[in-house]
Amino acid sequence: MLKIDNMSKSYGRHVLFDKVGLMLNPGERVGLVGRNGHGKTTIFRMILGQEEPDEGVVSLPKRYTVGHLSQHIKFTEDTVIKEVCLALPKHEDGTDETYKAAAILHGLGIETELFERHPSELSGGYQIRLNLAKALCSEPNLLLLDEPTNYLDIISLRWLKTFLRNWPGELMLITHDRGFMDSVTTHTIAIHRHKIRKIAGPTEKLYAQLELEEEIHENTRVNEEKIRKEAEAYINRFRAQATKASSVQSRIKALEKRGTLDKLDRIRTLDFEFTSAPFQSKEMLKIKSLSFGFTPDEPPLFENLSISVGKNERIAVIGKNGKGKTTLLNLIAGELRPVSGSIECHDNLKIAYFGQTNVARLSPEKTVEQEIMFAHKDENRGVARRICGAMMFSGDDALKKINVLSGGEKSRVLLGKILATPANLLLLDEPTNHLDMHSVDALAEAVDAFDGSVIIVTHSEALLKRMAKRLIVFDEGKASLFDGTYDEFLERSGWSDDGEKVEKEVDDWQAPTGAFKGLSKKQARKLRAELLENRSKVITPLKKRVSAIEDEITRFEVEAARAEAALVAACEKNSTADIATLSKAQSAALKNIDALFAELELANAELEEQTRQFGTATAGTA
Known part of the structure; x- marks a missing residue:
């Protein structure tokens, strides 16, 4: 499996890793968390051999394959389906597994009518989906996914969540979507203060x-x-x-x-606080029988949508990409005109709009500070500087021109402009795409605290469950109002094309080949189910044993740290009895940690061997 030993990596004075180690065990699906710029993507690049560590070793077993989601757009085939089939493993008997590529493309929301199109004809977001499909089809031992949810809608995201839960190999996942990560992974790895920390369990447990x-x-x-x-x-x-x-x-x-402990540096993070504009009336805006289409020759995106938006509402707009969610926000913001129907706004309505394409409207020659001040002309430079700092543009960074910023930095500038704009209605279109997990949490808290109404487009089910009290649902070619929370929507209605209802499709991935050749698909599926059941009986207890040992190590590490802190206090008081007791407690905890690491090594070796054996046994269905 993957092993990182004594690795260090820096860029000039910027230290990412300082003598870190990591072991990825068989069958582990790990979430990789850390602030933006702290090295998450760099780890992936070093695993892929695209970068080298300054010190230490990143090692993989022989014939151990690694697949990843490439952001580089380069296609060689003339159709979508042919391009994805390139990634399928080759079989000596020439078995055709095009059905696998088709199933994954469908799951990711690429419909059959696009299969024969040239890849270059797809939108940028769909081309990334195409790369994701290729990574999934390649069936590597280790799959690296860096922000795979950014270009997915909520339906394909639910499908991917189920697919990854069934992933037979190892997985390393980077995503700002805490709910998605926790639903997929078995372990969490944090990059924190130039070190790597791994525990069994979800992100909340690690952060605590x-x-x-x-x-x-x-x-x-x-x-x-x-x-x-x-x-x-x-x-x-x-x-x-x-x-x-x-x-x-x-x-x-x-x-x-006596050694000295340095005071921990404050880790920079985004600090959101939206500026509320007063609004005393009951109703902010009213949408009546709204319909919209871009051309008369094509069917409208939606028809006859009616909704009233009151004070302090939390409304989420959900559905597949390309069905009209962003268009609806553009209509409310007055950037598009409806085909029919109306949007009636109160005279005191003040809108602040974070749109996916609004980044392009930033002036390339202006500085960050100038763009923030431009959002609210009455604002003084001191307030603008404070907002720049809140968006992590402190000091000279606030004087950088827009044209030298990355996409994520431009997104932060746009968020800063929203913070500087007094408003009583926020329109937020996928505001989390360029944020890290901590920043998403900070944004959610700011939305909770905002004294006004919010209409948000997001594919994050965790945010939907936290924020939304009503929904505008784009499904089955129409837009409709659902008067309830997202959990209530799933319980009462659900999606017509639910990405989670794919257990059989995922299971049918495997076609009869090798030792299973000659069996019918039904017979092969039955035999495979028996093998997987036996595998589960052996592997699951071993995984639980590994997880339990890791939990015990974490518990004793906390005990040792607490004993050390108490020991310092006892020494200060010159309490001889307490010093002796605490020294024994610390020593015992450290001995237990050493013994548990030895036990963990044996447990991992057994898990790896059993995983290898069952992998060989089921290879005929792969």
């Missing part, structure tokens, strides 16, 4: 662990600093007294031996 460790570090540092200052005061006071010479020298030596 990191928070506890940082609290222990800071308490220990404060105690140590107090002890050091008292010792230094004693030394300075009695240094010249001959009767205290021995005591002074003892304390000097003790200080030299």
Whole structure:
């Protein structure tokens, strides 16, 4: 499996990793989390051999294959289906597995009528989906997915979630969508302060662990600093007294031996606070029998949509891509005119609109600060600078021109402009795409606190469940209002083309080949089910054992850290009894950690061997 040993990586003075290690075990699906710019994508590039570490080793077993979602658009075939079939594993008997490519394309929302189109005719988002389909079809041992949800709609995202839960190999996933990650992964890896930390379980468990460790570090540092200052005061006071010479020298030596803990640097993060404009009336806007289509020759995107938007509403617009969600927001913002129907706005309505294409409207020659100030001309430079800092453009970064910024940085500028705009209605079209997980959480908290109404387009089911009280649903060629939460929608209605209803399709991936050749599809499926059941009986307890050992290691690490912090306090009080007790507790915890790591190594070896054996047994259906 993947092993990273003693790896370091820097870009000039910017340190990403400092002597880190990582082991990816058989069957693990891990989520990789960390702030933007802290090295998540760099790890992927080093695993793929596209970059080299400054020190250390990234190693993979022989004949161990790695697949990834490429952002590079380059196609060689003349049709979509041929391009995806290029990625299918080749079989000596010439077995045709085009059906696999078709099933995955359908799951990702690429419909049959597009199969014979040239890949270059697809939109940029669909071309990324095409690359994702190729990565899934290639069936690598390790699959690397970097933000795969950015170009998916909610239907294909639900399909992908189910597909990845059934992934037979190893998976490393980067995504800002916490709900999606937690629903797919078995472990979480954090890149935090130039180190890598891995635990069994979801993101919440990992972040709680990191928070506890940082609290222990800071308490220990404060105690140590107090002890050091008292010792230094004693030394300075009695240094010249001959009767205290021995005591002074003892304390000097003790200080030299005692290490110092540095104060942890503050990690920069986005700080959202929307500016509310007062609104006293009950109704903000009213949509009556709204219909829209781009050309008279084509069917309208939607017809006869009616909805009233009141004060402090939270409305989500959901559905497949290309069905009219962004168009609806453009109509409400006054950027498009309806074919029929009307949108009646209150005189005091003030809209702030974060749109997917609005980034292109930023002036290339303006600075970040100038763009923020332009959003609200009455704003002084100090307020603009504060907003720049909140969007992580502090100091000279606020003076950068728009034309030198990355796509994610431009997105942050646009969000900054929204923060600077007094509004009572926010229109947010996929605002999370260029944010990391912490920033998404901060945005959600700001939306919760906003004194006004919000209409949001998002494919994040976690955000939908958190925010939305009503829904505008684009499904089956029409737009309709659902007066309830997203959970209530799934319970009462659900999607007509639900991506989660694909268990049989995923299971039917495997066609009879090799040792299973000659069996009917039904017989092969039955035999494969029996093999997988036996595999589960053996592998599942081993995985649970590995997970339990990892949990025990985490528990004893916390115990050791707490004992160390308490030991420092006991030393400060010169409590001999407590010092002895806590020293024993710390030593016992450290011994348990060493023993558990040895046990973990044996458990992982057994899991790897059993996984290899069952992989060989079921290879005939692959």
